[in-house]
Amino acid sequence: MSTVAERLPELAAAPIPVTMAGALNQALADALATDERVLVFGEDVGTLGGVFRVTDGLATRFGENRVFDTPLAESAIVGTAIGMAMNGLRPVVEMQFDAFAYPAFEQITSHLAKLRNRTQGRVELPIVIRVPYGGGIGGVEHHCDSSEMYYAHTPGLRVVTPATPADAYTLLRQAIDCPDPVIFLEPKRRYWAKETTVLEPAGAGIDRAVIRRTGSDVTLISYGGALGTTLEAAEAAAEDGISAEVIDLRSLAPFDEDTVAAAVARTGRAIVVHEASRFCGYGAEVAAQLSERCFHYLEAPILRVAGFDIPYPPPNLESHHLPSVDRILDAIDRLQWPDAVNGTKAGR
């Protein structure tokens, strides 16, 4: 059985249909082929090729020296990656699921994020931590956390999350090349989403948001697993005559405030959509910044469509928790449009 990594290379120049998992696999393969300092390791990433098959075929192709399984210990995976980076390598490690990165939290927060700063720039840690995150796949407890906020609030880390196969490829290549540590959040429920595209190592910068759909009435801001729903909602809104712009943040830290603020200043209305719990979630930062920066442009408060403030629910109930098209449309309705009866600015 040929692996994704073996099948793709010759096709990479022309647009090909590729899943996000395939694009990530390709990105790893190309990085391994291009830069011999790159290593890939973690739990089950070698022989098995990862529980999501993202590292499929890499151990065979690049050898056990460069792509290997580790013992089962996440703090050790990150901690040894730090030591390896101190010795000139560029480790790309996998945490098997979001909640299983928590044992590594001390290494991530106290060392990975801070070592450059603590050494006044003398020690560089070009490490990528890949984390399959978020829900929407009917996963059981501990397998569906949206943990972006823990990392985004930690200075020194970059946090990026692709929402499309093309972006998955580009962002992962950029993350591996980046001199800063990158928490690379892979939205699980997009792994098997297919796109016909050319995989390119360069593209919008690793710290840039992109506009996925232009619109003039309202700006919908989203990322990762929730982007698809947000685009659907924009589509549905168009049928109701509302022109919604959709921004894919891609980089959660740093936040591409210029791109987003310009869009919101234009439309005067904005909604942030994400899976993570609303309370102290990433949307809070987006809303707080935009409320300050675009204060005089806002026709309505910035709303957040997010997960409830609850632990991620069991599969049978997850659909209630996740942002839905209806919920986004409902939020759009609440944006105090001029023809609304109550709650316009004028009506104060």
Add this chain to the structure above:
Amino acid sequence: MSTVAERLPELAAAPIPVTMAGALNQALADALATDERVLVFGEDVGTLGGVFRVTDGLATRFGENRVFDTPLAESAIVGTAIGMAMNGLRPVVEMQFDAFAYPAFEQITSHLAKLRNRTQGRVELPIVIRVPYGGGIGGVEHHCDSSEMYYAHTPGLRVVTPATPADAYTLLRQAIDCPDPVIFLEPKRRYWAKETTVLEPAGAGIDRAVIRRTGSDVTLISYGGALGTTLEAAEAAAEDGISAEVIDLRSLAPFDEDTVAAAVARTGRAIVVHEASRFCGYGAEVAAQLSERCFHYLEAPILRVAGFDIPYPPPNLESHHLPSVDRILDAIDRLQWPDAVNGTKAGR
């Protein structure tokens, strides 16, 4: 040498001068005396009485069975506390410093926060995790983190932080009595702040914010270590003719939105002040919620005076990082007062 715990009891009815460390010590002593299910343990909390002397004298008074030193392992401290609570005890544990709670992050996030929910309420974890947090004491690296956001964003946890000795006592007693797990953040730089007060187990609810100073022009919202500076700033603003209200949040999770929103609706202007980094910091949630809820009452955007988006700096530079009276006054200046030349709402 008599310990704080031995010296205080008989005085507790009349106002006495007491430090925050003393008040916390008294709260632990009283809880241990009142409820035999209460245990106190952690690193150096027994014989030594804690590196901040908060548990001074307790091991002697209550015995090594109830107040004891553990081996040096934070995940184990929280993990065994969980097991003890499952067996009917009420552990109060100490993490020696903020950053040293990170090894326990998995136990806190995946178990402590979720076990009630995972068992549909059948398992209750009335555990208090005391964490000396924040800066302002010239501490070296890893000793000054403001880690509230990691916990506040995790559903199932309560997060409280006292700013005065009286509140330290009340909140700690309430936290110990609370059926939910409580992350109890003790602002290190207030440990030695004295107040003459009566220590009372009841008071404003564990989930309530209190108004520390009334005012009509602007609402300053703060908590923990930054509250003192905020009060000073309010004092200074009064000299400039601005009447600032100051709210002490006390409970970060849940957030007492009614109290705060009512105040902000009244003044129409608000500033959140905290030590933690601004980006994705707690102030983001406060600003986002209030911007939404008080949209039509706001005369100016809600501003945040917070730490920079950097790892906590070394002692020689920490004064630049921490919110200062000047910085708060400066933020007040930027609140688009009617007589300002630019940037009023009218001037849009």
Add this chain to the structure above:
Amino acid sequence: MNPSTSLPSRPADLLPSEVPLSLIDPAGRPAPEGELTMPADEVLQRLYRGMVLGRRFDVQATALTKQGRLAVYPSARGQEAGEIGAVLALREQDWLFPTYRDSMAVVARGVDPVEVLCLLRGDWHCGYDPARERVAPQCTPLATNTLHAVGLAHAATVKGEDTVALVLLGDGATSEGDTHEALNFAAVFNTPTVFFVQNNGYAISVPLAKQTHAPSLAHKGIGYGIRSVLVDGNDAAAVYAVVSAAVARAAAGEGPTLIEAVTYRIESHTNADDATRYRDRAEVESWLVKDPVSRLANYLTERGLLDEQAGAALDATAEAQAAQLRARMNVDTVSDPRDLFRHVYAQQTPALRRQEQELLAELAVTEATEEDHR
């Protein structure tokens, strides 16, 4: 509370045996005389019964995944001796701390199998009442349950109660920091905890040789001053003997024991895994020969403790239980969305109350719309 009194005087006596202890050999014959005592006949019969029922339950659960009735199921096939032997060694008042793999053990402890499968069915998380059953929720974050077991056991000591906590974990989980911290706390506080490591050769795809370089996992005990035992994990009699002894020692105030049971996971990691990607058929075959169920069957038959009739009756019971489980699992469950908000805190917060109301309003609209469309 002086933990050292009952420990062997020479440190090296804390080491496990070089080969796993056993009572019954793979062919079902009595193993050469050793330090273990054969459990009573009645116990052996209960062990056998538990294993047969456990295996049938396990097969049924795997079948339910194919019918879409279970989202996922991690089979313990091949590990019946460990799952049943360890649990039957517990006393009424003791606690079990199982992992995701140990549904069979939880069922053997007496919990309703439908409750046990609640989580894997996609419904609410922990189906049973942990305090009533004295069984912690099945634990997924690896090794974290070792600390809960130590804490629960220590609380029993503090309260003067006679309760032992048995924690199950896998070979992979021994690599996690929490296992280390738990063994150390247990030793320092001399808690009545039994650590039962089911070394089934793999952590998903990672074989033991990539997990550790130790002579055996049981060799870790001496580093904590904990007595360690290496046991044949496919020999239910030996597992029972070893765990019983450890429980008795713990109950007598002699502290924790670390047990490594050497066994094998016959199925893939879960139904979603494909074990052929990382191990070959020959290896699996070599373990099928050591099957724990037929091993005990052979021994019991030889000893006249099991005849064809009793065997058939037991099989029939197992079938009946499986049929009942199938039937009960085929009933669609309805999860109440309000449960999402009920158990986050002891008392609902205002924010959660509002969120609940938002959801209920939304559902009312959906229902109304559906009505309309009828």
Add this chain to the structure above:
Amino acid sequence: MNPSTSLPSRPADLLPSEVPLSLIDPAGRPAPEGELTMPADEVLQRLYRGMVLGRRFDVQATALTKQGRLAVYPSARGQEAGEIGAVLALREQDWLFPTYRDSMAVVARGVDPVEVLCLLRGDWHCGYDPARERVAPQCTPLATNTLHAVGLAHAATVKGEDTVALVLLGDGATSEGDTHEALNFAAVFNTPTVFFVQNNGYAISVPLAKQTHAPSLAHKGIGYGIRSVLVDGNDAAAVYAVVSAAVARAAAGEGPTLIEAVTYRIESHTNADDATRYRDRAEVESWLVKDPVSRLANYLTERGLLDEQAGAALDATAEAQAAQLRARMNVDTVSDPRDLFRHVYAQQTPALRRQEQELLAELAVTEATEEDHR
């Protein structure tokens, strides 16, 4: 990369000796013939020199806390044999991973003492260039540095470089999960790492007996398949011999070694601590008798390798270095606030640029106001 070839054939041979290995007894006499070889005379003289200079440095640093020139200082007084013996056993190309307690070791490795004290002085975090010095930043979060050392050593293997990583940790730090994970990774990947545990009897106030119930900390090695050595941590010659052998084995591809050096912390945990709260004078006295510096002095004197003149000259050098350090530390340093924003990311983010500008504007106003007031 088959790690097992060079290991002892019997597991029990991985165990440490029951009493700590030594070469020189507390009185300075040669210890009874054992498995260690006495280092060359010249090495012994270098060890002695390092210890005398190290101790003087340590005393000076403690004094600087009293003068307010250092915010805090954790003294290693009494641990000179471990601090110096371990570091001198390293080769040029090797790396050192020290803790907050090991300033003395870092100085002995050749780093400028003022740079070493940079962090404790309240100035920027890590004063020196880790890559140039081949010394990691002194590590405060306990045990976390063990993993860095394993990773660095493994990277050397991957790159085909001959580099050994020596990591220092305390008895308390052995209880952390990271130590366990590091030992395991080191064993599984057969990394050239030497774990040097300075068991100084306390983790702040917590004595070893409350930290572990193991026969010795070195007994942990066998649980990972790692060779372990128990050594007298106050015997610089023995420490040097043991660490040198471990470095040589690591460099030869024979994998990691776990060393426990039994010693004592004479001073309080730091100048901010008061050790009289948790231990009595008699205990301290009993260890003063085993002083590592005078022990080696006696031995060298006896052997004619140290005379009064050389001793006096060395003391004078130590004094001169201390005076120089004092003088250099008395110079006020000016920290550049812009440094706050410079090293968070490789390239400053727009948000940090703005925050920097805000701060600079603020400082300009302050300065202007101060000018006005003159």
